[in-house]
Amino acid sequence: MRVVSGDQEELPCGVYVSVARYRHRIFVEQLGWQLETRDGLEIDQFDRPDTVYVVAQDDEGRVFGCARLLPTLRPYLLAEIFPQLLNGLPPPCAADVWELSRFSAVDLVGSATTPVGRFSSTVAIQLLGDSLACAAAHGAKRVITVSPLGVERLVRAAGFSCHRAGPPVVVGGHPLFACMIEVGGT
């Protein structure tokens, strides 16, 4: 496994498109999320020039994990789409708070046949740790994320502390919550 990170321009040639295709397969085809798509690519309004990506690839360059980092000083997913997850708080807007979204660590070409079998917690923990380190390198002290409930276990397994910024809300049949992860003091 190798992990690369950067904005669209900084990623190696072709990786940004591969990530968009991978996201389509994971979030649209497997999880059934109702998202904007175009030509088999999942790209939305938060995929901007200042968006930072963290990408896990196998030895042949195939994407099997990704994360998206957005500064909260500009529009981001939680503030724009899911502010109801914040328990009445205004969405964070600070240079040292970044948002993590579109996190996945699923091997689409592995031999396992079930979605769970293709989910590698070892890879997920490493990718999450690398993503949070990348956010910290961009000045984040906290990372906030719209998450399914299971993410808290993953964050703690990666060695980071986290807490809820509000109660879970069932959206589209799935309980989601805002998770605040400390990246400055681990």
Added chain:
Amino acid sequence: MALSSDGYVRVSLSNFAKIPLDHLLSGLDDDLMNAAPHAAQVAVISGYTEWLSRTKPAVTLGWDWQLKGVNGHAACHRSGLPRSNIMLIGDFNEDLGDERTAHLLASAVDCLAWQELALAAIQRKYS
């Protein structure tokens, strides 16, 4: 009880104990639901449960559980520490910290009669 800009609801343990919690949802762990059955395999049944206050700000508390047999009787027991938006505070309004808060909340959870509602919700969800 106050909501802070970091998302925590800061509350003393004595005041937390007075907050009624409603059952929100419960479920079985995904890996359990996707596991292929094998003959004579010892199954560990585990899941999660989520509880919520009606207060403003809302208090959210969730924890994992396992179904264990003790003395011939099966019962649900909390496993691991609770996850929440709560930061317990001391006599001088000082934060008790994440770890101490989680352990105190765990003790509080163990005094709640949560098992029956959680199992009923799971039966409705998976039946």
